Amino acid sequence: MVSDPRSLTVLGIESSCDETAAAVVRDGREVLSSVIVSQVEAHAVYGGVVPEIAGRSHLEAIGPTVERALAEAGLTEDELSGLAVTTRPGLVGSLLVGASYAKGLAYSRGLPLVGVHHIEAHVYAAAMDLDEPPWPCLALVVSGGHTALYRADSPLSLTLLAATLDDAAGEAFDKVAWMLGTSYPGGPSISRLAAAGDPSAIRFPRHRPKQGGVGFSFSGLKTAVLYHLRGGDALAPTPAPEDIPARADVAASFEQAVVDSLVDNTLRAAEAEGLERILVAGGVAANARLRLELCQRAAESNQRAFFPPPEHCTDNAVMIAGLGHHLLAADRLAGLELDVRPN
Numbered sequence: 001m002v003s004d005p006r007s008l009t010v011l012g013i014e015s016s017c018d019e020t021a022a023a024v025v026r027d028g029r030e031v032l033s034s035v036i037v038s039q040v041e042a043h044a045v046y047g048g049v050v051p052e053i054a055g056r057s058h059l060e061a062i063g064p065t066v067e068r069a070l071a072e073a074g075l076t077e078d079e080l081s082g083l084a085v086t087t088r089p090g091l092v093g094s095l096l097v098g099a100s101y102a103k104g105l106a107y108s109r110g111l112p113l114v115g116v117h118h119i120e121a122h123v124y125a126a127a128m129d130l131d132e133p134p135w136p137c138l139a140l141v142v143s144g145g146h147t148a149l150y151r152a153d154s155p156l157s158l159t160l161l162a163a164t165l166d167d168a169a170g171e172a173f174d175k176v177a178w179m180l181g182t183s184y185p186g187g188p189s190i191s192r193l194a195a196a197g198d199p200s201a202i203r204f205p206r207h208r209p210k211q212g213g214v215g216f217s218f219s220g221l222k223t224a225v226l227y228h229l230r231g232g233d234a235l236a237p238t239p240a241p242e243d244i245p246a247r248a249d250v251a252a253s254f255e256q257a258v259v260d261s262l263v264d265n266t267l268r269a270a271e272a273e274g275l276e277r278i279l280v281a282g283g284v285a286a287n288a289r290l291r292l293e294l295c296q297r298a299a300e301s302n303q304r305a306f307f308p309p310p311e312h313c314t315d316n317a318v319m320i321a322g323l324g325h326h327l328l329a330a331d332r333l334a335g336l337e338l339d340v341r342p343n
C-alpha cells in the first residue's frame with residue numbers, strides 16, 4: 001500500500017518509441033522536472049523510426065536522462081514515492097529498455113512501481129492542467145502510431161469507439177513529408193510549408209465511414225497525394241521535390257483533408273455519445289490548424305475541445321508520471337514480473 005496517496009512524488013520513464021524521457025511530477029499535476037532526449041536526427045534520414053536504432057539509442061540515453069530529471073527536480077531516488085514506466089504499446093526493444101531500467105531502480109531502492117499505458121497517458125496529458133476534471137469526455141488520440149476515438153470515463157477507464165483502418169494521421173504526415181521532400185517528423189515540416197499554400201487548391205478525398213458512423217482511414221489520402229504528384233498517371237515516376245509545382249498548395253490541401261477528417265469524426269462521435277467535452281492528445285494534437293478548427297467547430301455545437309500544451313502533445317514522461325500518480329493512489333502496483341506489451 002502506498003503511504004499517503006494525497007502527496008505522491010512520482011518519477012515517470014518513457015521509452016516506447018523514439019524519445020527517451022524522464023520526469024518528476026508531484027500529485028499528478030505539479031511538474032518538478034521534464035527531460036526529453038529526442039532521437040529524431042538518427043531516424044530522419046530514413047523518414048521514419050528504425051526500431052533497432054531506437055532500442056540502442058534508448059540504452060545509451062536512459063541512465064543520464066533519469067539522473068538529469070532527478071537533479072532538475074532537486075531530489076534523490078529515496079525522496080520519491082514511486083516509479084511509473086510505459087509498458088504498452090510501442091516498439092518492443094524500446095519498451096524493454098525503460099521497463100528494465102525502472103525495475104532495477106524499483107528493486108534497488110525499494111520503491112513501488114506501476115506500468116503505464118502510453119495512450120491513456122497521452123489522454124491524461126490533455127486533462128492534467130484543467131481546473132475541473134473533464135470526465136466523462138470524448139478523447140481523440142492522434143499520433144504517429146494511433147488515430148482513435150475513446151470514451152473516457154476517468155483517467156484509467158477508456159473505451160475504444162473507433163480506430164483508423166490503416167495509417168495513423170501522424171504516419172500520413174510523415175509519408176507525405178517524404179514525398180514533398182520536407183524534414184522528418186512530417187507534421188511540423190508540412191505545417192510550415194502549408195502556411196504559404198492554399199488549403200482549397202486541391203480537393204483530396206476524405207474517408208467517409210458507412211452509414212454516418214465514425215472512423216478514420218488515411219491510406220487513400222496518401223495515395224491520392226502520390227497520384228497528384230505524378231500528374232494523375234499512377235505509373236509515372238514521382239517527381240523530385242524541387243520539381244513539384246505548387247508544393248505549398250499540396251501541403252496545405254493535404255493538411256486540410258486530414259484536419260477535416262479528424263474534426264468531422266470527432267464531433268460526430270461526441271454527439272453520438274452525448275459528451276460535451278473533448279480531449280485531444282498525441283503528437284498531431286500539436287497541429288495549429290487542428291487546434292483552431294476543432295475549437296471553433298466544437299464551440300458552434302456547444303462542445304468544448306481541450307489540448308495539452310504543445311510540449312506535452314508529443315511523447316514525454318510528464319504524462320507517464322502524471323497518470324502513474326493515479327495508478328499508485330489506486331494501489332495498482334506491478335511486481336518485478338512487470339512485462340511489456342508492444343501491441
Ligand code: KG4
Pocket residue numbers: 017142143144145146169170171173174185186187188191282283284285286287288313314315
Ligand atoms: O505522440 P508522438 O510524439 O509519438 C507517437 O506516439 O507516435 O507523435 C508523433 C507524430 C509524428 O507522426 C509527427 O509527424 C506528428 O506526431 N506531429 C505532428 C505535429 N507535430 C508532431 N503532426 C501534425 N502537426 C504537427 N504540428
Ligand code: ZN
Pocket residue numbers: 118122143282283314315
Ligand atoms: Zn505517443
